[in-house]
């Protein structure tokens with residue numbers, strides 16, 4: 682009986698040492714079922730890095746890729762843009778009006794448009810919007826494709842919707858800025874660009890009338906909204 686008591690005491694003390702991780706209070710000790718300790722957390726609409734997950738869904742005809750449906754408006758966002766990527770989307774964007782058309786953009790929003798332009802776009806398009814930012818430098822910079830002069834006739838003739846499409850999905854050698862610049866901010870930037878196209882830039886006058894492509898699609902109705 683006495684022996685049993687001693688064995689019990691020894692086992693109990695050993696268990697208590699293992700169980701509580703000894704003197705280190707923060708140590709959780711042994712994990713018997715690590716799957717339950719470290720569960721796989723699935724975030725709705727989040728990126729899911731479980732290997733082959735989307736392929737496995739697709740093989741079962743479940744067309745889910747973790748991305749929000751086109752046209753989804755994020756919480757806190759005010760604008761949607763129901764036009765998809767690609768050439769046909771770009772063509773449709775020609776007649777898509779700016780949601781800011783006819784509204785007075787506040788000086789604070791205009792300033793913010795300028796600030797965000799300088800952060801994201803000026804590296805290529807230049808702080809003077811002349812298409813000659815530090816990445817291009819008249820062809821001496823590292824970027825291999827000439828950024829558009831945003832004050833030339835071609836860009837003046839683009840509709841706000843086309844510019845929005847280009848910023849959102851990219852255009853030619855220009856990548857998408859959809860993840861860097863929020864929808865509302867994209868329209869502010871466009872307004873900022875418009876405000877600079879109003880003939881103040883001496884460098885725009887060189888562009889020949891009817892420059893290539895300029896005659897194209899949407900005649901912009903909102904150009905005067907600066």
Ligand code: HEC
Pocket residue numbers: 798801802803804805806816824826827828829836839843844847848852853854855856858862870
């Ligand atoms: C890495 C360089 C680079 C950056 C940064 C960049 N662009 Fe561009 N952008 C280009 C190039 C190159 C083109 C010409 C694309 C073409 O037509 O092939 C272009 C074209 C454009 C056009 C004309 C699109 C059209 O419909 O023809 C607009 C408008 C424009 N950019 C706006 C912006 C704005 C606004 C930003 C910032 C949010 C920006 N760009 C950032 C390189 C850049």
